[in-house]
Amino acid sequence: MRAKRLWTRLGGSKHNAGLALLTAVLFVAVAARYPQFASTAGLRDGLDDTSILIVLALGQMLVMLTRAIDLSVAATVALAGMCVALINQAEPQVALPWLVLGAALLGAVLGAVNGLLVWQLQIPPIVVTLGTLAIYRGATYLISHGRWVNSGNMSPHFLGLVRERWGGATLLSWIAIAAVLLAACFLRYSAAGRSLYVAGNNPEAARNVGVDVGRAQCLAFVLNGTLAGLCGYLWVARYAVAYTGIASGFELTVIAACVIGGVSIAGGSGTVLGVLLGCLFLGVIKNALPLLAVSPFWQMAVSGAVIVTAAVLNAAGTRAPQRQRILEN
Amino acid sequence: MIEEVRPSQRVPRTHWRRRLLRWEVFLGLVVAADFALNVQLSPYFLSSETLADVSFNFTEKGLVALPMALLIIAGEIDISVAAIMALVSVCMGLLATRTASLTALVGCGLAVGLLAGAFNGALVTRWRVPAIVATIGSMSLYRGLAYGILGDRVLKDYPPAFAFFGQGYVAGPVSFELLLFTLAAVLCALYLHRTEFGRRLVAIGCNKTAAEMAGVRVNRYRFWLFVSTGVASAAASVLLTSRLGSTRPSIALGMELDIISMVILGGVAISGGRGSIAGVVLAAILTGLAIFGLGLINVPGVVTSLLMGALLILIVGLPIVGQRLSRVRAQARLRP
Numbered sequence: 001m002r003a004k005r006l007w008t009r010l011g012g013s014k015h016n017a018g019l020a021l022l023t024a025v026l027f028v029a030v031a032a033r034y035p036q037f038a039s040t041a042g043l044r045d046g047l048d049d050t051s052i053l054i055v056l057a058l059g060q061m062l063v064m065l066t067r068a069i070d071l072s073v074a075a076t077v078a079l080a081g082m083c084v085a086l087i088n089q090a091e092p093q094v095a096l097p098w099l100v101l102g103a104a105l106l107g108a109v110l111g112a113v114n115g116l117l118v119w120q121l122q123i124p125p126i127v128v129t130l131g132t133l134a135i136y137r138g139a140t141y142l143i144s145h146g147r148w149v150n151s152g153n154m155s156p157h158f159l160g161l162v163r164e165r166w167g168g169a170t171l172l173s174w175i176a177i178a179a180v181l182l183a184a185c186f187l188r189y190s191a192a193g194r195s196l197y198v199a200g201n202n203p204e205a206a207r208n209v210g211v212d213v214g215r216a217q218c219l220a221f222v223l224n225g226t227l228a229g230l231c232g233y234l235w236v237a238r239y240a241v242a243y244t245g246i247a248s249g250f251e252l253t254v255i256a257a258c259v260i261g262g263v264s265i266a267g268g269s270g271t272v273l274g275v276l277l278g279c280l281f282l283g284v285i286k287n288a289l290p291l292l293a294v295s296p297f298w299q300m301a302v303s304g305a306v307i308v309t310a311a312v313l314n315a316a317g318t319r320a321p322q323r324q325r326i327l328e329n
Numbered sequence: 330m331i332e333e334v335r336p337s338q339r340v341p342r343t344h345w346r347r348r349l350l351r352w353e354v355f356l357g358l359v360v361a362a363d364f365a366l367n368v369q370l371s372p373y374f375l376s377s378e379t380l381a382d383v384s385f386n387f388t389e390k391g392l393v394a395l396p397m398a399l400l401i402i403a404g405e406i407d408i409s410v411a412a413i414m415a416l417v418s419v420c421m422g423l424l425a426t427r428t429a430s431l432t433a434l435v436g437c438g439l440a441v442g443l444l445a446g447a448f449n450g451a452l453v454t455r456w457r458v459p460a461i462v463a464t465i466g467s468m469s470l471y472r473g474l475a476y477g478i479l480g481d482r483v484l485k486d487y488p489p490a491f492a493f494f495g496q497g498y499v500a501g502p503v504s505f506e507l508l509l510f511t512l513a514a515v516l517c518a519l520y521l522h523r524t525e526f527g528r529r530l531v532a533i534g535c536n537k538t539a540a541e542m543a544g545v546r547v548n549r550y551r552f553w554l555f556v557s558t559g560v561a562s563a564a565a566s567v568l569l570t571s572r573l574g575s576t577r578p579s580i581a582l583g584m585e586l587d588i589i590s591m592v593i594l595g596g597v598a599i600s601g602g603r604g605s606i607a608g609v610v611l612a613a614i615l616t617g618l619a620i621f622g623l624g625l626i627n628v629p630g631v632v633t634s635l636l637m638g639a640l641l642i643l644i645v646g647l648p649i650v651g652q653r654l655s656r657v658r659a660q661a662r663l664r665p
Contacts, residue, residue, distance in 0.1 A: 069461075071586075121646045124599045130586055131642040138635020146629070244631060249583075252408075252465050265459045297480045297578075301473025307466035308452065315458045 015262045015314070019277045023284055030288040037291060044169060050283030051176035052231050052238065054276060056250070057257040058183045059224035061275045064258055065187075066217045067200040067267030068125035072114060073228045074250040075136035080106045080232025082140045084158075085149040085242035092155040099158070100233050107229015108222050110136060115221030119214035133251070141244045151240035162237045172234060179227065184272040196220055200267025256303075257282050260310040282306075352596035352648075356611040359644070363615060367622040374625070381502035385572065387591075387617030388506035389565045390584060391610070394591040395517045396557040398609045401592055402521070404534040404601030405453065405460040405551055407558045411584035412471035413445045414566035419475045421567070422484030422576035429488035439563045445471055446559015450552035468585070475578040485575035495572025506568050510613075513561070518606035530554075534601030587634075590641050591616055 031038035037046075056073055063070045080103040087094060087102070110132070117128045151159060164171040187193040198206045199216035206213050236242045261278025263270030285306060289299050367374045374380075393410050400407055417438045424437050445467070452463035497505045521527035532540040533547050541547045570576055595612035597604030616637065623633045 117642065117646065121649050123642065123645050123649065127593050127599055127645055128642060130590060130593075131638040133586065134590075134634040134638030134641075138631050138638070141629070141631040142635070146631075252468070256465060256469070259462050259465075265462050295477070295480070298473070298477040300469055301477045304466060304469030304471070304473045308463070308470055311458045311462045311466050312452065312456045315456055 013262070013271070013274075016271065016274050016277055018313075019261070019274065019281060023277060023281045026281070026288070027284050030284070030291060034291045037288065040168065044173070046283060046287045047173045047176070048170045048238075049287060050279055051170075051172045052234055053254065053257055053283065054176040054279045055179045055227050055231050055234070056254045057261070057275050057279050058179055058272065059227035060254045061258050061261075061263050061270050061272070062183070062187075062196055062220040063125075063217075063224045064255075064263050064265065065196045065200045065267060065270055066213070066220045067203065068118060068217050068220065069129065069255070069265070070111075070114065070221065070224055071126065071129040071251050072110070072133040072136055073224065073254055074247040075133045075140070076107055076110045076225055076228040077232045077235050077247045077250070078140045078244065079110065079136045079143075080104075080229040081236035081246060082144050082149070082232075082242050082244075084233050085154060085236045086144065088155055088158045089149050089153045092158075096157060096161060100230065103233040104226050104230045107232065108226040110229065111222045111225015112218070114225065115218030118221065119218040122214070125217070137244065137248075144242070144244060146244060149236075149242040154236075154240070159237050159240055162234055172238060175230075175234065180272060180276055187272060192216075192219060197268055200269075202268070253282070253303075256307045259314070260307065262314060281310075353605060353607045353611060355648075356594075356596070356608060356615060356644075360611055360615045360618065363618045363622060367618060367625065370622060371625050377502040381498070381504055381507075383617050383621045384502075384504060384507045384510075385617075386620045387613040388504070388510040389568050389572075390588050390591060390616070391510050391613035392506075392513055392565045392568070393558065393561050393584075394588050394595070394609055394613055395513050395606065396554065396561045397588055398592045398595065398597050398604055398606065399517060399521060399530060400554045400558055401589075401597050401599060402534045402601060402604045403530050403550060403554055404537060405554065406464065406589070406599075407449060407555060408461065408464040408585050408589075409445070409449060409468035409471055410558055410562045410588060411581040412468040412475070413442055413559055413562040414569065414581040414584065415475040415578060416445060416471040417441045417563045417566035418570045418576040418580050419479050419484070419578060421570060422486070423478070425484065425486045425488065425491070429490075431488065431490055434487075434491060435494075435567055438567050439560055442559045442561075442563020442566070443556060444559075446556040446562070447552075449559065450555030453555060454548040454552045472578070472582075475580075479576070479578045483575055483577055487571070487574060491571050492574065493571070495568045495570070506572075509564070509568070514606060514610050521606055526550075531602055534598075534603070536602075587616070587637075590637060594641055594644055 027038070036042050056077070060070060060073060083106055084099045084103045087099060114125075114128055114132055117123050117132075118125050162170060162172040166174060169177075187196070195206075195211045195216045196219070198209065198211045199213040203213045206216075235247055239246070257278040258270065258275055259265065259278070260281060261270070261274035261276070263275060282303065285303060286299070289302060290296070294302065371379075393414075397407060397410065420441045421434050421438045424434055428434070449460075449464055449467055452458045452467065453460050456463075458466075494505055499505055499508050521530065529540065529545045530550060532543070533545060533550055537547055566581070569581060573580070591612050592604075592609055593599055594615065595604065595609035597609065619637065619640070620633055623636065628636075
């Protein structure tokens with residue numbers, strides 16, 4: 001009984017239980033065949049590989065909760081990552097904490113641009129972020145003049161931070177774990193976090209109870225931008241290279257992780273646990289395919305098939321389709 | 330709401346001043362300005378060869394943007410169009426190693442596009458997956474199939490006659506691509522603005538539940554709209570493959586965003602229920618002119634897309650700012 005209450009409190013639902021079971025079955029099936037998959041090193045690498053996806057998906061979830069969507073996350077990652085890489089190349093003596101902070105701040109500003117356009121001008125989020133996606137990516141090209149920053153141009157300290165190991169996991173993994181805990185507390189215990197659900201679930205009702213829907217959306221965009229900016233540094237340090245096209249198209253993987261994790265595209269519903277499971281599910285698949293000797297060229301098709309299947313199962317699992325109320329909009 | 334359902338084209342005798350304020354007029358002015366700018370930029374711009382060249386910058390994307398506009402007006406969206414183009418191109422390329430028959434090649438391409446579109450339609454109508462989610466998934470699936478089948482190979486065994494679709498001219502500077510785009514635009518405009526089906530489609534976009542209760546077979550419309558974007562993507566893929574003369578799995582990568590931007594730029598409401606084909610055609614021409622003009626002054630592709638992104642936000646945002654300003658002024662006038 002108590003266990004059940006705890007489970008529900010953690011965001012447990014039939015959907016999340018099913019997803020957890022599926023991920024576990026997949027994991028065990030691969031591990032039975034290839035024991036190195038479940039070894040300490042294998043687990044550590046797997047988590048390390050999925051960490052950036054987890055952080056970005058949590059940010060995207062905040063935006064999706066308010067009935068918005070952010071297509072510009074990957075471009076934000078690229079712009080913030082390129083900025084810190086260029087600064088590190090030009091001035092290697094700048095202390096790392098400042099760089100990380102700067103990346104997050106730049107991300108927050110880019111997110112605020114999205115948020116303000118949505119809030120103040122009431123342009124649909126998909127239109128705004130479609131535009132800023134191109135703008136941020138173009139800006140990345142402009143500041144770098146199309147050149148690459150390779151690992152040789154970055155200081156060892158800059159590259160080494162994410163690989164630092166504490167208690168068996170990399171710092172990158174700890175950042176993802178911290179992001180999960182922070183997002184869970186924010187969404188559960190803070191008024192601002194609750195207002196995201198309210199704004200997305202029923203904008204009309206939200207206005208009546210005094211929640212400013214536009215402001216909630218703007219807040220979600222700023223938070224998402226901050227996380228994306230942080231991931232800009234993480235991405236560049238993790239893969240040890242910065243160029244205009246980094247993380248290109250990754251926004252769709254992020255959205256797919258959210259959708260598999262049960263975040264509704266129509267806003268108002270989604271749990272941190274679900275998003276975490278969605279990311280781990282995609283992570284297990286991504287890390288298992290090379291072991292199963294699937295050609296890298298087929299990996300995209302496999303993950304596409306997985307996303308479609310998950311979306312169909314999700315849609316079948318939800319209650320009867322929410323009918324648009326006849327008087328809405 | 331009722332006002333939105335009313336066919337904008339048939340509103341009897343709108344005041345001329347309101348007519349002038351229409352989105353299409355605004356777009357037309359921007360197109361004219363851009364045209365004049367291009368003439369200024371290059372003395373060679375006004376030759377018929379150059380103008381024919383300009384048309385190649387928008388015909389393929391525009392061909393997909395037309396049914397995409399219908400789809401968005403009906404309240405749905407299809408993100409997988411560029412991936413369908415890649416899959417179609419790969420299938421045609423493989424078939425071209427076996428046969429040189431143009432009918433077989435084009436027929437195969439269109440059939441693949443039809444199947445891909447039907448699968449999207451089934452996901453949305455039969456399995457009730459939200460369109461944006463369904464097509465993000467099928468985008469990875471189709472693009473992934475193209476990568477999986479082709480790997481790092483390049484296909485270029487197309488018969489010489491195949492080049493006509495993307496490089497041939499019908500009359501003077503009018504290319505086959507431009508002719509096809511014009512025909513498709515006229516067809517879509519007649520369908521949307523002059524038939525009962527078109528009106529029903531707008532009704533679906535305004536309020537799906539209400540349309541269903543009024544007896545519109547909503548799912549049937551949605552399914553066939555997805556099929557039509559699939560087929561149009563296949564046709565665009567025939568043109569693009571023929572123009573490039575080769576197929577790589579990364580063909581048309583990221584084009585879905587250009588196409589959707591084009592539709593939004595054309596004044597189609599992303600939430601559905603409003604839009605015109607004339608607007609989309611103007612937006613297509615504007616995109617073509619802008620891309621060509623930027624090419625004239627040696628602006629790289631990424632920067633061109635930056636400017637197009639800025640243009641999108643600016644053009645959608647400006648009327649809203651204008652509305653707000655005039656509201657503020659009206660309020661100030663009311664106050665003594």
